Amino acid sequence: MPAFKRSISKETRAWVLERNGYTCQMCGVAAGDADPLGSDRTVRLTMGHILDKSKGGDDSPQNLRAVCTNCNEGLQNTSLPKPDRIHLLAQVRRATIDDQRALLEWLLKKFNLTANADP
Numbered sequence: 018m019p020a021f022k023r024s025i026s027k028e029t030r031a032w033v034l035e036r037n038g039y040t041c042q043m044c045g046v047a048a049g050d051a052d053p054l055g056s057d058r059t060v061r062l063t064m065g066h067i068l069d070k071s072k073g074g075d076d077s078p079q080n081l082r083a084v085c086t087n088c089n090e091g092l093q094n095t096s097l098p099k100p101d102r103i104h105l106l107a108q109v110r111r112a113t114i115d116d117q118r119a120l121l122e123w124l125l126k127k128f129n130l131t132a133n134a135d136p
């Protein structure tokens with residue numbers, strides 16, 4: 018494996034990360050999450066190619082997506098299908114209150130909102 022080549026500009030990286038919501042497009046973890054594989058690192062995102070370079074893909078922003086280092090290294094083989102709304106809501110309703118709060122905080126941050134504090 019050749020060392021990581023800096024052929025992708027900082028601007029392109031930033032644009033792709035922003036477009037993908039700083040979320041791994043394969044397994045759904047977000048930058049800064051605890052590593053789901055249990056190492057003590059937090060999740061880092063890297064650039065992945067949608068169409069592999071060996072199949073003619075290039076480094077254009079349209080062919081790039083945010084992928085976590087675990088997925089990029091093939092450490093986990095979970096290209097999750099997007100959850101549908103009914104199942105997603107069912108999962109959330111069954112989650113613990115703490116997890117629901119964590120989700121709420123993440124959503125508020127994502128949409129630049131603030132929760133109404135207690136009066």
Ligand SMILES: [Zn+2]
Nearest residue numbers: 041044085088
């Ligand atoms: Zn991933």
